[in-house]
Amino acid sequence: MIAAQDLTFSYGRETLFRGLSFRAGEGECLVLAGPNGSGKSTLLSLVSGVLKPRSGRIEKTGSLALIPQGTALFEDMTVEENLLFFAGLKNAPVPKELPFSLNRYRGKKLSALSGGSKKRVSIACALLGDPENILFDEPCAGLDVKYQEELGELIRRLKAKGCTILYAGHEPLEYVGFFDRILFLGRQAPQLYEAGHFSGTSGEPYETARNVAAVYRSFCENEEGDNQ
Numbered sequence: 001m002i003a004a005q006d007l008t009f010s011y012g013r014e015t016l017f018r019g020l021s022f023r024a025g026e027g028e029c030l031v032l033a034g035p036n037g038s039g040k041s042t043l044l045s046l047v048s049g050v051l052k053p054r055s056g057r058i059e060k061t062g063s064l065a066l067i068p069q070g071t072a073l074f075e076d077m078t079v080e081e082n083l084l085f086f087a088g089l090k091n092a093p094v095p096k097e098l099p100f101s102l103n104r105y106r107g108k109k110l111s112a113l114s115g116g117s118k119k120r121v122s123i124a125c126a127l128l129g130d131p132e133n134i135l136f137d138e139p140c141a142g143l144d145v146k147y148q149e150e151l152g153e154l155i156r157r158l159k160a161k162g163c164t165i166l167y168a169g170h171e172p173l174e175y176v177g178f179f180d181r182i183l184f185l186g187r188q189a190p191q192l193y194e195a196g197h198f199s200g201t202s203g204e205p206y207e208t209a210r211n212v213a214a215v216y217r218s219f220c221e222n223e224e225g226d227n228q
Contacts, residue, residue: 001025002047002133002164007056009039009046016042020056020190022183026132029155029165031175034185035220040168041069043185044135047166062132062164069137071122073110079121080106083128092129099124099154116147123154134158136167140174152177172212176205182212184219191219 003023009016016039024030032040045051047058048066073082079102083094097103100120110118119139126134136155140148155165155178169175176198184191198211 001059001061002030002166003059004047005057005059007046007058008054009042009051010054011042017053017185017190022181022192024164024166024181026162026164027159028180029159029167029175029178031179031182032166032168032185033170033182033216038185038187040185041137044137044166044168048135060133063129064133064135065126065129065131066135067123067126067137067139069139069141071110071118073118073122073125075111076109078107078109079113082110082121082125086125087128090129094128099127100150116143119143119147120150123151130161132162133164134166136165136169138168138170140169140171148174172209172216173205176208176212184216186219186222188219188222191215 001024003021005021007020008018020043022030032043034040042051044066046053047060048064050066074085077085080094083098083106087094098106100123102117102120102124105113105117105121110121113121123139139151152174155167159165159178165178167175167179180195182193182195182198184193193215195208198208198215200207200211
């Protein structure tokens with residue numbers, strides 16, 4: 001479980017959040033959406049403890065893993081060596097079977113892998129020790145549809161295990177298959193919606209994605225209007 005109550009945070013004179021509250025329970029995924037600079041990554045850093053709020057509080061139950069936008073891996077080490085290094089930091093075992101069918105790459109150096117494969121390894125390292133709370137910071141940026149589908153399937157399995165997911169992303173098709181709520185962030189007051197708000201008449205993922213995109217577009221247009 002992850003919850004924030006009356007959260008306020010500022011960079012100098014610029015206030016990103018004021019009185020922000022939300023909650024994501026076990027087996028739930030809360031998506032963070034909003035324009036660039038709206039504070040999605042900052043909020044994940046606050047939840048992870050990298051940053052401290054000016055006021056308010058954040059509550060977490062269970063262990064936590066943050067998956068950053070980059071990979072933060074050792075390029076001159078093999079996949080297996082990276083796994084062993086991060087497993088040592090967590091005092092956790094390295095599983096025999098890895099997510100994303102990564103077993104075939106265990107003996108390869110990171111420098112020999114594609115960007116998508118490196119991201120898969122980064123996620124596998126973050127999941128060592130079976131964290132109960134997982135923060136994804138734009139994990140699909142610049143990566144292909146196959147990777148997005150594999151990540152979606154992984155997140156659905158994590159939710160089924162009871163993991164709490166916070167997912168920062170831009171493209172609705174990334175997350176329409178697994179999100180429970182979406183929190184739009186920006187200079188105006190945050191807007192929180194349940195997934196059912198976007199389901200439409202057919203319940204098809206593409207219709208849901210279109211509905212999310214329409215609300216997101218309206219939110220961004222209001223942001224631009226506030227700046228004029």
